[in-house]
């Protein structure tokens with residue numbers, strides 16, 4: 001996986017996030033209070049108005065205390081019944097249909113079918129569940145008000161907050177149930193469709209050249225559009241090489257007087273790697289230490305670049321390198337982005353080198369190992385325990401290079417005029433693997449949190465908007481929440497073409513985004529309008545959760561363990577958001593004359 | 597407010613406005629009234645006179661434009677008063693996808709009643725409103741009268757002290773109407789307070805202690821039913837076995853005293869009475885069509 005953002009550690013996130021939450025809540029509450037008082041004072045006079053606001057607050061507190069789990073669950077149960085009545089299960093049917101046809105159009109030829117399949121099912125699940133959450137949450141309360149069924153409910157001792165909360169919980173229960181079903185089906189879909197074995201092509205077996213006398217090598221028959229090379233030991237057991245992200249074990253089976261070689265199920269296809277990250281420093285072309293490398297343009301901001309055939313280098317420093325943890329070799333995986341300043345020989349990959357060094361004793365280092373960079377793909381390298389120095393002396397990885405458990409890995413680019421781009425997370429130690437199944441569930445938890453966000457957002461809007469309008473509002477919030485980065489960029493003026501008004505003018509006048517608008521009154525007005533637009537949009541956006549942060553599909557699909565910190569951040573921001581939606585929904589529902 | 601006053605409105609006014617805040621209808625003007633504990637209070641008036649509006653204001657479903665509505669001494673918009681009230685809406689606004697049992701269980705849970713109490717109460721009420729046969733059917737299959745019955749049961753789930761019934765007899769057959777009227781009178785005997793609206797004068801006359809007559813949002817009449825209905829300057833004469841001569845004689849006597857005869861006739865029983873006696877007969881002797889005349 002090529003990360004484009006580094007996940008924030010939970011410890012760094014929680015304090016500012018909590019502060020932001022409290023700030024936003026405080027400001028919103030203050031605005032509501034002042035606005036409420038002004039309206040009340042205007043309608044009932046300053047004294048009576050103040051009294052009304054005070055009673056409103058007092059009763060709000062009372063309502064919170066009187067919140068009854070039984071009532072909330074009754075309303076949640078009603079929401080569940082309503083959803084079932086509205087045939088949510090059809091959504092699940094659609095999902096099964098999608099899975100059924102997915103087998104046809106998903107490409108088993110792909111050189112990473114697991115990634116393709118997993119990201120497909122997770123994405124399909126996400127869209128379906130979010131769509132369903134949207135439809136359920138947004139139409140329920142307006143329909144209840146329109147049918148006047150709400151009249152018999154609010155004339156019971158039901159607090160407005162219970163109506164909001166009951167709906168959020170009810171629809172989330174339905175969503176959870178659907179997600180669980182989809183999760184189970186997705187899992188078996190992926191595992192079953194990618195499961196396969198091969199026959200060993202017995203005729204191809206020959207003594208292994210250069211191997212010990214009774215080892216044999218050959219290949220398998222093709223299956224799922226690929227075949228493997230096989231290596232068999234004297235006793236007939238063996239293994240295949242890794243193709244399309246997996247390999248097989250081989251066992252001999254006596255069948256009468258011949259021996260057949262049977263391949264097991266694919267191995268190593270579904271992973272949940274737990275990367276161990278180090279600290280990254282750079283050296284510039286003259287070899288001086290710098291904190292960042294070269295910037296080759298905005299699109300590439302996340303990574304720093306080192307120039308080929310100079311002294312420029314990227315240096316990672318790792319901790320905790322012990323034989324207890326890593327055994328006989330150090331598995332590292334790396335990704336580089338290649339930036340060519342000239343075409344060079346386009347057929348030839350750009351080459352780079354890796355070197356290991358003892359950070360406490362600069363003199364002790366390994367000889368360079370040359371690698372060929374494939375742009376943006378993960379390249380696994382197994383570093384053996386016994387290494388040689390540039391002078392040809394044998395050294396031990398743990399004893400000589402990392403006696404204190406600390407190790408530096410230095411990367412350089414060999415080809416002149418070409419650049420390697422790297423970030424901290426691009427070279428890591430693959431310390432261990434977590435369970436894929438658990439990771440799969442964690443991925444679904446990310447979808448679950450998003451479902452919760454959409455549901456609470458939809459219910460909140462439906463307390464004061466009609467169904468279709470609430471749906472549009474929720475969709476708008478989703479779009480804003482998914483494109484936070486872009487919106488802040490537009491507001492900062494770093495995006496060509498300006499804000500919505502200017503873009504509209506450009507669209508109508510068929511002007512390219514880089515063409516200067518004619519100076520004059522119209523242009524000034526348009527630009528001023530955009531300033532207002534963007535002020536509103538940024539303030540709304542900054543209140544919305546960044547939806548991108550809940551997307552952990554990539555992690556699961558590319559076989560990386562979802563960091564527990566990320567999961568915690570997701571769940572906590574989800575819960576915080578639901579609380580906020582609950583409060584706003586309560587406010588609007590209480591202000592509302594439901595019998596109108 | 598004295599403890600035996602259940603409802604008090606002061607200058608209660610409701611103006612419906614459209615989305616832009618422009619006035620559309622003045623549905624209720626400066627209503628002042630009181631409902632005391634243990635009485636059956638009738639709201640009367642033609643269609644659109646503001647009966648439903650008044651009830652919704654008392655329930656806090658609408659907010660008053662000006663004036664005040666107090667229920668049990670608390671502001672009508674205060675949710676906690678709902679613990680002690682029951683409400684039957686004008687039409688049965690219930691969840692059509694639930695059956696009768698589920699409906700009562702759901703509303704019982706809204707009163708935070710434990711499961712056992714809910715079950716007992718639901719069974720009791722279903723029997724009371726006569727829906728035992730149909731308790732497992734979804735409400736969307738119910739006829740109007742059946743929906744009315746389950747609506748009534750729903751309004752009594754919490755054994756309320758004060759019951760608001762918006763046109764309780766609409767959509768009911770004459771037996772149902774009679775049953776409801778009997779039920780209302782029974783509730784009064786249990787010390788409950790009832791507010792009912794209707795434009796069927798006969799219903800109101802039968803059960804209500806006091807009535808208010810609304811017309812175009814204004815209170816026209818308020819008082820005890822018996823005193824309102826007593827027409828002091830009319831006399832009704834009913835007799836049996838008079839000959840034509842005797843009738844002419846009585847007519848002459850009235851005319852001598854400067855009265856004019858409005859009606860003197862063999863009185864007939866009302867249609868309602870007739871219908872009821874037929875149905876009662878057929879219930880007593882099922883399977884056979886009641887033909888009272890043939891028997892004689």
Ligand SMILES: Nc1ncnc2c1ncn2[C@@H]1O[C@H](COP(=O)(O)OP(=O)(O)OP(=O)(O)O)[C@@H](O)[C@H]1O
Pocket residue numbers: 595596612613620621622623641642643644645646647648649650686795
């Ligand atoms: N939601 C509303 N918006 C606007 N006007 C309304 C609304 N509800 C009622 N009205 C108006 O208020 C007036 C009183 O209506 P209300 O429903 O209280 O009458 P009612 O006495 O209950 O009549 P009915 O016997 O037909 O039930 C009517 O003129 C009606 O049109």
Ligand SMILES: [Mg+2]
Pocket residue numbers: 647648649686762
């Ligand atoms: Mg009415």
